[in-house]
Amino acid sequence: xxxxxxxxxxxxxxxxxxxxxxxxxxxxxxxxxxxxxxxxxxxxxxxxxxxxxxxxxxxxxxxxxxxxxxxxxxxxxxxxxxxxxxxxxxxxxxxxxxxxxxxxxxxxxxxxxxxxxxxxxxxxxxxxxxxxxxxxxxxxxxxxxxxxxxxxxxxxxxxxxxxxxxxxxxxxxxxxxxxxxxxxxxxxxxxxxxxxxxxxxxxx
Ligand code: TYD
Numbered sequence: 008x009x010x011x012x013x014x015x016x017x018x019x020x021x022x023x024x025x026x027x028x029x030x031x032x033x034x035x036x037x038x039x040x041x042x043x044x045x046x047x048x049x050x051x052x053x054x055x056x057x058x059x060x061x062x063x064x065x066x067x068x069x070x071x072x073x074x075x076x077x078x079x080x081x082x083x084x085x086x087x088x089x090x091x092x093x094x095x096x097x098x099x100x101x102x103x104x105x106x107x108x109x110x111x112x113x114x115x116x117x118x119x120x121x122x123x124x125x126x127x128x129x130x131x132x133x134x135x136x137x138x139x140x141x142x143x144x145x146x147x148x149x150x151x152x153x154x155x156x157x158x159x160x161x162x163x164x165x166x167x168x169x170x171x172x173x174x175x176x177x178x179x180x181x182x183x184x185x186x187x188x189x190x191x192x193x194x195x196x197x198x199x200x201x202x203x204x205x206x207x208x209x210x211x
Pocket of ligand 1: 020025046047048062074078104105106107108109110112113158160161
């Protein structure tokens with residue numbers, strides 16, 4: 008078995024993250040990696056319950072502050088129950104959304120203090136950081152047009168999603184070594200090809 012990696016996928020709505028996560032997992036498995044694929048929010052028993060609470064369109068009373076606490080709670084459980092044990096066994100972990108989502112959605116778009124988000128993230132993650140993050144980027148309107156049944160976030164106004172995208176792009180500039188921006192405004196095959204190109208370059 009090859010040495011494990013910690014990879015995350017990020018991006019605005021409708022960028023095709025789930026498809027690309029699955030395809031990368033299959034590609035890595037063919038290359039001898041033992042891969043665990045999970046997602047946020049979700050991935051644990053309690054995480055799945057928090058996902059239902061967070062994404063329910065009727066939950067108008069959930070503020071960005073409440074979102075922040077619930078996402079970090081869900082993340083803390085996912086890290087201790089799923090991610091760390093898998094990494095310790097040498098497995099490769101791929102997560103569909105992680106701390107950068109909180110930074111873009113609750114911070115940049117939701118106006119929560121970015122330093123507070125970093126501090127809470129430190130607590131929830133205990134210093135754990137992905138080695139590689141793929142930011143699947145595409146114009147907000149194009150992404151939203153791909154969404155069939157909008158959740159509480161997807162139903163927010165266009166201006167909110169523009170801020171999410173700006174947040175991600177700002178973060179990608181700040182963390183160039185980790186975050187790889189991939190143009191997701193093209194076919195799933197082409198996007199996967201770019202992702203594999205990065206993997207070949209980073210993992211020798
Ligand atoms: P996602 O899994 O992408 O939804 P879908 O099942 O429709 O593909 O993500 C769920 C939503 O949660 C998404 O709209 C973004 C939001 N989110 C945050 O606002 N902050 C976070 O920290 C995370 C992980 C997700």
